[in-house]
Amino acid sequence: MRPVAGIGLRAPHLAEIARDRPATGFLEIHAENYLGASPARQTIERLRDSYNFSIHAVGLSLGSVAGLDGDHLARVAALVERLEPALVSDHLSWSVHGGRYFNDLLPLPYTEEALDVVVRNLGHLQEALGRQVSIENPSCYLGFAHSTLTEPEFLAELARRSGCGLLLDLNNLVVTAHNLRLDPQDWLSGLPGEAVTEYHLAGHAVNDCDGEAMLIDDHGSRVGPAAWALFDSAVRHYGVRPTLIEWDTDIPALSVLLDEASKADRAITTASPDAARAA
Numbered sequence: 001m002r003p004v005a006g007i008g009l010r011a012p013h014l015a016e017i018a019r020d021r022p023a024t025g026f027l028e029i030h031a032e033n034y035l036g037a038s039p040a041r042q043t044i045e046r047l048r049d050s051y052n053f054s055i056h057a058v059g060l061s062l063g064s065v066a067g068l069d070g071d072h073l074a075r076v077a078a079l080v081e082r083l084e085p086a087l088v089s090d091h092l093s094w095s096v097h098g099g100r101y102f103n104d105l106l107p108l109p110y111t112e113e114a115l116d117v118v119v120r121n122l123g124h125l126q127e128a129l130g131r132q133v134s135i136e137n138p139s140c141y142l143g144f145a146h147s148t149l150t151e152p153e154f155l156a157e158l159a160r161r162s163g164c165g166l167l168l169d170l171n172n173l174v175v176t177a178h179n180l181r182l183d184p185q186d187w188l189s190g191l192p193g194e195a196v197t198e199y200h201l202a203g204h205a206v207n208d209c210d211g212e213a214m215l216i217d218d219h220g221s222r223v224g225p226a227a228w229a230l231f232d233s234a235v236r237h238y239g240v241r242p243t244l245i246e247w248d249t250d251i252p253a254l255s256v257l258l259d260e261a262s263k264a265d266r267a268i269t270t271a272s273p274d275a276a277r278a279a
Contacts, residue, residue, distance in 0.1 A: 005243040005264035006054070007257040011040065016254050018043050021050050024261055026086060028054040028244050035075040054087040054244065055080055059101060062121045063094030063108045077128045087198055087242060089134040089167045092118065092155070109144035110154040122162045134165035134197045139175040139217035152190025165197035170230045171223065175204050175215040184230055193238035201227055201264060202246035220249035223260060228267060235271035243268065
């Protein structure tokens with residue numbers, strides 16, 4: 001089986017990957033790191049001959065009532081046109097208000113009003129890019145008392161109305177389910193499996209919050225047992241999808257990321273051997 005799992009390409013590993021071209025399913029970059037001309041972007045463009053790419057945006061702010069920033073959207077669209085990635089994704093969140101960008105992916109209430117906003121913005125995004133965009137479930141720390149939809153219901157309706165894909169982040173689900181006292185298997189069963197286009201896997205931190213553990217999505221460690229277990233369930237129920245290992249803080253040696261990706265490929269083979277062979 002060819003590798004299905006890929007890794008997030010981070011700056012400390014760029015030169016090593018460009019030199020050694022290690023085997024991996026694909027490379028993901030954050031769009032906002034490569035919107036302008038730079039030596040790093042030139043290296044990324046040269047790597048297109050060796051790897052499939054995924055572009056993961058973090059600043060489009062699809063939940064913003066004011067709509068998308070036209071200049072930012074144009075720069076992302078130019079990057080997508082240039083790199084021709086296999087996948088493009090962003091988050092179910094907002095991060096811009098009054099022209100000011102916040103360094104966080106801020107949560108949305110799960111209401112019909114918020115759904116209308118995201119559907120509208122996502123329609124503009126997909127029209128500008130000329131392709132489907134996948135939306136990632138966030139990591140949650142508090143729930144909105146006035147939400148009228150569950151998160152899976154919101155995501156399912158978003159996919160139905162907009163035609164978007166769903167990027168299923170299993171670590172985010174672990175964090176959300178623990179912090180909000182949800183059953184992660186019930187959460188999974190609420191998603192439309194045919195809309196799932198990609199999986200993300202990462203590690204998280206555990207913080208003490210007045211004597212209770214709160215999970216923090218920091219992408220700073222190996223994938224934990226709970227995320228691996230949910231990944232196994234997802235592959236069994238929804239099938240094989242491109243799978244990414246994310247690591248953004250305390251970034252280790254490249255060999256560690258590649259080892260995690262190899263674990264993901266082995267987990268895929270175990271959970272769905274026939275589909276894995278086909279992939």
